[in-house]
Amino acid sequence: MSKTLRDADVIVVGAGLSGLVAARLVSEAGQEVLVLEARDRVGGRLLSAEMAPGVILDLGGEWVGPGQQKVGALARHLGVKDRPTWAHGEHVLIWRGQRHRYTAQLPPLPVPVLVDLAQGATRLGVMARLVPLTAPWRVRRAPKWDSTTAETWLAHNFVSLGAKDALRLVVRELLSAEPDELSLLYLLFVLRSTGGARAALAVSGGAQEQHFEGGAQQLALRLAGTLPGRVLSGSPVQRLLQDDKGVTLYTEAHEFRAGAVILALSPPLCSTIEYVPGLSERRQELVSRMPMGDVIKVLALYEEPFWRAKGLSGQATGDEGPVHMTVDASPESGPGVLVGFLTGRNARCFTAASPKDRRAAVLACLGRYFGPSAAHPSAFYEKDWGEEHYSLGGYDAHPLPGALVRFGTALREPCGRVHWAGAETAPRWCGYMEGAVSAGERAAEEILATS
Ligand SMILES: Cc1cc2nc3c(=O)[nH]c(=O)nc-3n(C[C@H](O)[C@H](O)[C@H](O)COP(=O)(O)OP(=O)(O)OC[C@H]3O[C@@H](n4cnc5c(N)ncnc54)[C@H](O)[C@@H]3O)c2cc1C
Structure with a gap:
């Protein structure tokens, strides 16, 4: 031709x-x-869709937070308004089969696990500060850190199984990949690049603090x-x-x-x-x-954000999954929306499942976090980014x-x-x-x- x-x-x-x-x-x-x-x-990787009359939600990238000046300035310049993600109320933690509600910055994990996590996080933070952002391969210990997987490091540097599992969860949610698929050097680079796991995963004061009216x-x-x-x-x-x-x-x-x-x-x-x-x-x-990482984003819509009336923020974390973290992504008026992700091995595993089984597993999980009403949304959407020919996965490579x-x-x-x-x-x-x-x-x- x-x-x-x-x-x-x-x-x-x-x-x-x-x-x-x-x-x-x-x-x-x-x-x-x-x-x-x-x-x-x-x-x-930005895709917004009208999911109910006048309700535009994000199936891909959604949130921005402190320290992200360039995208904030761009949005202002283009006249795209941001607004705070709902963050009032108690968060839910399901850990080892027990459900907890909490408001403190730290989740109510057993004290030895928290102590173990704190010392590990401090060591990671100290190492991350050594990594040059424009050339992570230049840090003195780069050859060793790049040939060590994040999994090997955490297996040797935490004492308790609880702390190891908690860090595995954080890495998976942060990077949509498993700790054994990532090098310690890359994890340190990401921690430095984002200002740390808390900055990257938190709603208040973190990268989920704001979202865009009308979608990103x-x-x-x-x-x-x-x-x-x-x-x-x-x-x-x-x-x-x-x-x-x-x-x-x-x-x-x-x-x-x-x-x-x-x-x-x-x-x-x-x-x-x-x-x-x-x-x-x-x-x-x-x-x-x-x-690319592996991620399926899931959105459950309800007549109203019913969890707020129960004093809950819509933020939940749990070791059971398959959704390990949720955020309240409800618009200013209209339905209540809970958003979560299947990431890493979980995403790969559920890609192979039928949509019906996937939906059932996700909704059962939301039910465990927020009660039986969460298992019966008025609408349910999912986006498997691995099936997108021109993305090949997400959040990123x-x-x-x-x-x-x-x-x-x-x-x-x-x-x-x-x-x-x-x-x-x-x-x-x-x-x-x-x-x-x-x-x-x-x-x-x-x-x-x-x-
Ligand atoms: C589920 C999910 C949730 C996320 N959540 C957040 C979040 O809350 N906050 C945040 O900041 N970021 C988030 N991200 C990441 C964010 O979306 C991306 O970092 C950002 O959108 C990437 O933009 P980009 O232009 O670099 O790449 P892309 O958006 O991937 O753009 C690349 C473009 O190239 C096109 N293309 C591909 N191949 C070809 C070809 N051969 N010829 C021509 N065109 C081609 C693609 O179609 C695409 O339009 C998320 C991502 C995903 C998938």
């Missing part, structure tokens, strides 16, 4: 938050930009609105050819030519494109060792043990005229919306500095 050719100064591949931020900056600097997006929508995908939709005619959806890039003068990108039906390209995709998606000439060995080795030290330098290093964006390339809030925005800004600055 003969292909039509379209030119631009800069082409951005991927209309997620990162790609759109990069495209807008390049465009504002006076360069002609095109964005090629595989899906028939923008937003990538609005950020992408409004950014795309600032680039009229420049965002071409339904355009999966299959091949990228670089020569002395520029780059040619091939989709099924079209060819595009530009002076420079920003790939705003997660590393595993980058490896679905054919590169001519091939990329550096380091880059190829890195992306082949950076799988993580390097396998050993990959950071050997190949980490290839994460952001441009390959000729090809520059890398995407949330996974951000030193701060790596894997989050905040990281996606800062990575888009950095990639745009790289290009503008060379043109």
